[in-house]
Amino acid sequence: xxxxxxxxxxxxxxxxxxxxxxxxxxxxxxxxxxxxxxxxxxxxxxxxxxxxxxxxxxxxxxxxxxxxxxxxxxxxxxxxxxxxxxxxxxxxxxxxxxxxxxxxxxxxxxxxxxxxxxxxxxxxxxxxxxxxxxxxxxxxxxxxxxxxxxxxxxxxxxxxxxxxxxxxxxxxxxxxxxxxxxxxxxxxxxxxxxxxxxxxxxxxxxxxxxxxxxxxxxxxxxxxxxxxxxxxxxxxxxxxxxxxxxxxxxxxxxxxxxxxxxxxxxxxxxxxxxxxxxxxxxxxxxxxxxxxxxxxxxxxxxxxxxxxxxxxxxxxxxxxxxxxxxxxxxxxxxxxxxxxxxxxxxxxxxxxxxxxxxxxxxxxxxx
Amino acid sequence: xxxxxxxxxxxxxxxxxxxxxxxxxxxxxxxxxxxxxxxxxxxxxxxxxxxxxxxxxxxxxxxxxxxxxxxxxxxxxxxxxxxxxxxxxxxxxxxxxxxxxxxxxxxxxxxxxxxxxxxxxxxxxxxxxxxxxxxxxxxxxxxxxxxxxxxxxxxxxxxxxxxxxxxxxxxxxxxxxxxxxxxxxxxxxxxxxxxxxxxxxxxxxxxxxxxxxxxxxxxxxxxxxxxxxxxxxxxxxxxxxxxxxxxxxxxxxxxxxxxxxxxxxxxxxxxxxxxxxxxxxxxxxxxxxxxxxxxxxxxxxxxxxxxxxxxxxxxxxxxxxxxxxxxxxxxxxxxxxxxxxxxxxxxxxxxxxxxxxxxxxxxxxxx
Numbered sequence: 001x002x003x004x005x006x007x008x009x010x011x012x013x014x015x016x017x018x019x020x021x022x023x024x025x026x027x028x029x030x031x032x033x034x035x036x037x038x039x040x041x042x043x044x045x046x047x048x049x050x051x052x053x054x055x056x057x058x059x060x061x062x063x064x065x066x067x068x069x070x071x072x073x074x075x076x077x078x079x080x081x082x083x084x085x086x087x088x089x090x091x092x093x094x095x096x097x098x099x100x101x102x103x104x105x106x107x108x109x110x111x112x113x114x115x116x117x118x119x120x121x122x123x124x125x126x127x128x129x130x131x132x133x134x135x136x137x138x139x140x141x142x143x144x145x146x147x148x149x150x151x152x153x154x155x156x157x158x159x160x161x162x163x164x165x166x167x168x169x170x171x172x173x174x175x176x177x178x179x180x181x182x183x184x185x186x187x188x189x190x191x192x193x194x195x196x197x198x199x200x201x202x203x204x205x206x207x208x209x210x211x212x213x214x215x216x217x218x219x220x221x222x223x224x225x226x227x228x229x230x231x232x233x234x235x236x237x238x239x240x241x242x243x244x245x246x247x248x249x250x251x252x253x254x255x256x257x258x259x260x261x262x263x264x265x266x267x268x269x270x271x272x273x274x275x276x277x278x279x280x281x282x283x284x285x286x287x288x289x290x291x292x293x294x295x296x297x298x299x300x301x302x303x304x305x306x307x308x309x310x311x312x313x314x315x316x317x318x319x320x321x322x323x324x325x326x327x328x329x330x331x332x333x334x335x336x337x338x339x340x341x342x343x344x345x346x347x348x349x350x351x352x353x354x355x356x357x358x359x360x361x362x363x364x365x366x367x
Numbered sequence: 368x369x370x371x372x373x374x375x376x377x378x379x380x381x382x383x384x385x386x387x388x389x390x391x392x393x394x395x396x397x398x399x400x401x402x403x404x405x406x407x408x409x410x411x412x413x414x415x416x417x418x419x420x421x422x423x424x425x426x427x428x429x430x431x432x433x434x435x436x437x438x439x440x441x442x443x444x445x446x447x448x449x450x451x452x453x454x455x456x457x458x459x460x461x462x463x464x465x466x467x468x469x470x471x472x473x474x475x476x477x478x479x480x481x482x483x484x485x486x487x488x489x490x491x492x493x494x495x496x497x498x499x500x501x502x503x504x505x506x507x508x509x510x511x512x513x514x515x516x517x518x519x520x521x522x523x524x525x526x527x528x529x530x531x532x533x534x535x536x537x538x539x540x541x542x543x544x545x546x547x548x549x550x551x552x553x554x555x556x557x558x559x560x561x562x563x564x565x566x567x568x569x570x571x572x573x574x575x576x577x578x579x580x581x582x583x584x585x586x587x588x589x590x591x592x593x594x595x596x597x598x599x600x601x602x603x604x605x606x607x608x609x610x611x612x613x614x615x616x617x618x619x620x621x622x623x624x625x626x627x628x629x630x631x632x633x634x635x636x637x638x639x640x641x642x643x644x645x646x647x648x649x650x651x652x653x654x655x656x657x658x659x660x661x662x663x664x665x666x667x668x669x670x671x672x673x674x675x676x677x678x679x680x681x682x683x684x685x686x687x688x689x690x691x692x693x694x695x696x697x698x699x700x701x702x703x704x705x706x707x708x709x710x711x712x713x714x715x716x717x718x719x720x721x722x723x724x725x726x727x728x729x730x731x732x733x734x
Contacts, residue, residue, distance in 0.1 A: 089675050230614075231614070244671075247597075247598070247671040247672070247673055248671055249622075251618075251622065251626065252672075252683050252684075254683060254684070255616075255618065255652075256626055258652060258655070259618065259623055259626055259627075259648060259652055260626075260627075260630055262648045262651045262652055263627055263630070263638070263644065263648045266644060266647050266648060266651070267638050267639070267644055269636060269637075269638055271630075271634050271636055271638075272634070277630065277633060277634055280629075280633050281626060281629045281630045281633060284629045284633070285622075285625060285626055285629055288625070304611075304614040304615055305614070305619075306614055308456050315621075316619050316621060317619075317621070
């Protein structure tokens with residue numbers, strides 16, 4: 001790693017800090033005579049969740065998403081502690097000062113100096129027309145974070161699909177968002193190429209991959225179907241409105257400045273275009289993209305919509321209670337919280353909505 | 368296809384139209400006693416290009432990109448004919464009326480009623496620190512568009528890399544853009560899941576994939592290096608300023624309307640906020656993103672920049688002569704014109720620039 005220019009010493013140090021923080025949390029819990037099971041990703045499963053009265057994630061926001069992904073019980077609290085404040089924003093975790101004084105957080109919980117916060121989550125129904133009536137043949141592989149190798153063989157036979165009549169509720173709940181789009185490296189071949197300069201000894205690998213725009217049809221709140229082409233569709237919760245959705249929809253002050261300049265010229269306005277106004281407008285606009293995690297509504301937005309003779313998008317974003325998507329994609333997926341993906345190819349229909357029964361129970365400590 | 372809800376009849380019809388259009392082009396050329404070799408994608412190679420005096424692509428913009436990708440001779444004209452006007456914008460092709468009267472285009476060429484248009488292209492240099500001195504072991508596979516199967520085995524041995532000292536000029540020239548970002552489905556495992564409702568007969572495949580933000584460092588026009596985290600970096604030509612770059616950077620009138628509303632409130636302005644003004648400002652702004660294909664300058668833009676305590680991006684977009692990128696990515700690639708990709712992982716450094724020697728020769732017919 002060091003040879004490649006990576007900061008190995010920094011990596012090691014962050015691991016040391018994280019380990020120390022985890023020990024602190026465990027010690028704080030055990031000193032209150034609370035029974036603690038400390039598990040890593042691989043060992044974290046629904047049986048462990050069933051055993052627990054509450055779940056504490058020790059890591060960053062990603063770890064919190066993973067922790068939440070196995071909790072389906074509305075009354076099982078999940079608390080996140082940010083053990084990696086250098087690298088993670090921790091917006092799903094407790095304020096960062098509790099990382100080093102977790103006992104203080106526990107005291108507040110004992111004294112009732114907190115309130116329950118229910119973060120609404122999204123559920124997904126999937127159905128498809130014309131699926132062949134045969135079981136899907138799968139290979140079960142252990143989930144391995146360290147498995148860098150691309151030597152992956154997927155022997156799933158394409159035309160053996162289950163005969164599913166009616167929409168199927170998928171066993172996941174999105175805490176941040178569901179994203180629908182084409183995979184980047186969907187089909188590729190590896191070719192060796194000889195450089196013109198004749199470097200026969202070095203043959204870099206070329207992957208001929210297709211980056212395709214995603215083509216689908218969308219219906220919002222049972223409205224009319226609209227054909228769209230874009231770089232993907234994002235449907236988020238209030239929690240997720242701070243995450244990827246925010247990055248898709250926020251504007252840069254560079255862009256706001258340019259827009260206001262053009263408006264000033266066209267509207268012949270007497271507007272003092274200073275940095276202060278530009279920054280204020282930018283901040284206000286970006287803040288309007290955020291809303292409470294507890295609101296049972298979704299925000300959908302289309303990433304890089306392609307508008308031309310063939311495709312239009314009358315509504316590129318907005319709030320909704322229900323979003324239906326019909327895939328016309330070649331090799332797309334639905335990605336939940338950036339961690340779980342489902343095939344979503346031509347013929348598949350997804351129905352996306354919030355059901356308050358799926359809410360995740362977290363805590364908001366009094367300050 | 369029809370069972371899945373796809374429009375098979377429509378697909379067949381478009382193929383019929385395309386085939387007819389191709390015949391028309393070939394007939395028009397042969398009636399002028401021009402020798403024509405008609406090749407499909409698989410047969411199109413540098414030998415064929417060498418044989419030809421000029422290349423005519425018959426398809427959409429994608430076919431034009433493919434045609435251009437094998438032409439490195441500045442004086443070998445490449446002409447695009449849009450045989451699929453229903454599906455392709457054809458902004459790289461001749462105006463759509465020549466599709467049905469190609470002989471008219473040929474007459475203009477004979478009479479000199481045209482001018483040469485040189486579309487500037489981007490070249491890429493790649494270098495890396497600490498690459499092991501051993502040849503890369505590759506499997507050569509035929510490029511196959513019909514190959515849907517995911518049964519892909521990549522036996523490339525990770526640690527056998529060439530010892531390349533100094534930057535390596537890659538044998539590609541980007542006509543539209545170079546895009547740098549993390550692959551979506553970089554590492555995944557397939558797990559079978561039993562539904563709670565106990566549908567044992569149907570086990571959908573879950574791909575646990577990681578969608579990561581891209582982490583890299585960027586230096587513009589030999590300026591200071593800046594760490595950035597985003598959904599990727601796009602560097603385009605004037606030709607490409609109408610393509611993906613446009614979709615990344617354009618604003619929706621919904622957003623402009625909201626921005627002007629906020630500006631009006633904050634600036635206490637007496638501005639009539641009507642649809643006409645909003646549309647005008649939106650169009651002007653979006654048009655400012657486009658520039659001539661013949662200008663030897665690049666436009667870089669960062670897609671969904673992540674700005675927080677750790678990462679900032681002082682310049683999210685702009686024109687430049689040279690862009691250098693140092694990868695800190697896990698499993699990223701550089702994608703050229705959406706069709707060719709190169710590994711671009713932690714330790715690799717890319718230098719991106721325009722050299723007028725790499726321009727693509729096309730024609731602009733007089734109207």
